[in-house]
Amino acid sequence: xxxxxxxxxxxxxSRYGGLKQIDRFGPNGETIMDYAIYDALAAGFAQVVFVIRxxxxxxxxxxxGSKYEGRVAVAYAFQELDMLPSGITVxxxxxxxxxxxxxxxxxxxxVQTPFASVNADDYYGRSAFEIAAQxxxxxxxxxxxxxYCMVGYPVLKTLSEHGSVTRAICDVDPNGxxxxxxxxxxxxxxxxxxxxxxxxxxxxxxxxxxVVSMNMFGFSPAVFDQLxxxxxxxxxxxxxxxxxxxxxxxxxVCEILKEKAAAMRVxxxxxxxxxxxxxxxxxxxxxxxxxxxxxxxxxxxxxx
Numbered sequence: 001x002x003x004x005x006x007x008x009x010x011x012x013x014s015r016y017g018g019l020k021q022i023d024r025f026g027p028n029g030e031t032i033m034d035y036a037i038y039d040a041l042a043a044g045f046a047q048v049v050f051v052i053r054x055x056x057x058x059x060x061x062x063x064x065g066s067k068y069e070g071r072v073a074v075a076y077a078f079q080e081l082d083m084l085p086s087g088i089t090v091x092x093x094x095x096x097x098x099x100x101x102x103x104x105x106x107x108x109x110x111v112q113t114p115f116a117s118v119n120a121d122d123y124y125g126r127s128a129f130e131i132a133a134q135x136x137x138x139x140x141x142x143x144x145x146x147x148y149c150m151v152g153y154p155v156l157k158t159l160s161e162h163g164s165v166t167r168a169i170c171d172v173d174p175n176g177x178x179x180x181x182x183x184x185x186x187x188x189x190x191x192x193x194x195x196x197x198x199x200x201x202x203x204x205x206x207x208x209x210x211v212v213s214m215n216m217f218g219f220s221p222a223v224f225d226q227l228x229x230x231x232x233x234x235x236x237x238x239x240x241x242x243x244x245x246x247x248x249x250x251x252x253v254c255e256i257l258k259e260k261a262a263a264m265r266v267x268x269x270x271x272x273x274x275x276x277x278x279x280x281x282x283x284x285x286x287x288x289x290x291x292x293x294x295x296x297x298x299x300x301x302x303x304x
Contacts, residue, residue, distance in 0.1 A: 001113045002046035003136040005129075007033060008103045008215075009060070009120035010053045010079040023276075025286050027293055028301035032123050032276075035289065037068060038302055040116075043129035044137070047073040049110050050120075051103045054078050067303055077107040085228050088235045099246030100215060101227055101234075108224040116218045117249070123285070124151065124216055125271030126297075132218050135267060140220070148264045149218035150178055150253070153273050155187070156194055156208035162280035164188040167196075168213040168250040170266060178257060178264040181213060181250045211266060213250055214273055226256055 025032055037048055048068060052060050057076070068074050079097055083106055084090065097103065104117050114136035118124060128151045135149040152170055159165060167187045171179040186197040193208040234247040256262050274285055293300045 001137070002044060003133055003218075004047040004049055004111050004113050004115040005037070005040045005045045006049045006051060006077075006104060006107050006111060006115050006117040007036070007120050008051050008100060008117060009033070009064075010051050010097050010103055023282070025276075025282070026289050026298075026300075026302060030289075030302050031064065032285070033064065033120050034067070034302050035123060035298060036118060036120075036129075037072070038298065039124070039126045039129045040133075041072055042126065043133040045072075045116070045129065045133060047075065047113070049075045049077055049107050049115075051077045051079050051107050053097075054080060071303070075110040077110050079103045079106045084235060085232050088232060090235055090238050094244060096244055096246070098231075098234075100249040101247040101252045102231060104219075104249060105224060105227040105231060108221075111221060111224075114218065114220045116216060118216050119214075119275070122214060122216075122273065122275040123289075124214070124273060125269065127271040128216060128267075128269050128273075131267045131269060132216065135265065136218050145260065146220050146222045146262045148220070148223065148253075148262050149267050150213055150264055151216040151218075152211040152266045152268050153214055154208065154270065155206055155210045155212045157270070158212055158214060158273050159187065159189045159194050160277050160281055161189065161284060162278040165277050170211040170213055172211055172266045176266055176268075178253070178266050180254050180257065183248075183250065211268065214275075215249065217249060217253065217264075223256075223262070226261055227252060230255055 026034060065074055079102060116132045132151055155167055164186045166183060166185045168181040168183050170181055173179050184196040187194060190205060194206040196204050198204060230252045231247055253264060257264060274288055276282055276285055292298055
């Protein structure tokens with residue numbers, strides 16, 4: 001079965017200051033998604049599912065989705081605050097989406113094949129899609145729990161020049177399987193390497209080669225039932241104390257692994273990753289993309 005690419009594009013970038021999913025970064029006005037989809041199609045992905053919000057559906061279809069129609073099968077899933085598991089109601093004044101776990105779960109009705117999920121505003125690199133596609137199209141081993149995958153990057157290649165970021169630092173066993181993730185929220189460059197500040201205010205210097213998750217996961221459709229069960233638990237907690245918390249996919253992945261309901265192979269890559277956490281990141285991202293175009297890695301314009 002050919003895999004599907006699920007692009008999470010429903011969140012607004014509060015630190016970035018705008019709808020960065022449709023901002024222009026390439027020399028001909030390309031979005032970061034243009035390059036991700038180009039790489040995914042080259043790697044063998046056969047469908048793209050955009051997870052968006054209804055409020056910007058018209059603009060998104062016109063500015064983004066229309067470029068791919070006729071090139072690849074395109075579908076849309078919608079992440080809205082009132083899209084909840086059966087029997088769950090939450091009285092909350094919040095406007096912020098429920099998080100990446102909820103976003104992926106919202107795509108369950110339009111995804112029927114193994115799939116990779118990625119953030120709309122991140123550049124992952126060609127090899128990341130190639131190794132994910134290889135894993136997602138391998139024969140499944142009958143009788144055991146599903147084997148999902150995660151593309152892992154060296155932390156030093158994921159840091160911003162313009163402020164701290166959040167990174168999920170991975171614990172990987174000798175066989176290449178993920179054992180757990182620890183979210184660090186104040187990770188930044190520190191000389192030739194990096195550092196983070198923990199909850200107690202203590203500073204920890206990183207080697208630089210620690211594996212981090214950049215939210216590029218590979219799943220089979222079996223994950224949707226698992227995500228729903230964890231969402232139910234999350235929303236039950238929201239009934240008691242609604243706030244701005246999110247149900248994020250790295251946390252749920254760790255819970256699934258603890259339950260031994262699945263295994264997750266870490267697919268290491270040294271390919272480039274970059275994103276736009278801060279508005280000041282944009283010129284650097286544009287320069288990196290421009291250099292790759294000059295070297296012939298991508299056509300210009302990317303869609304002819």
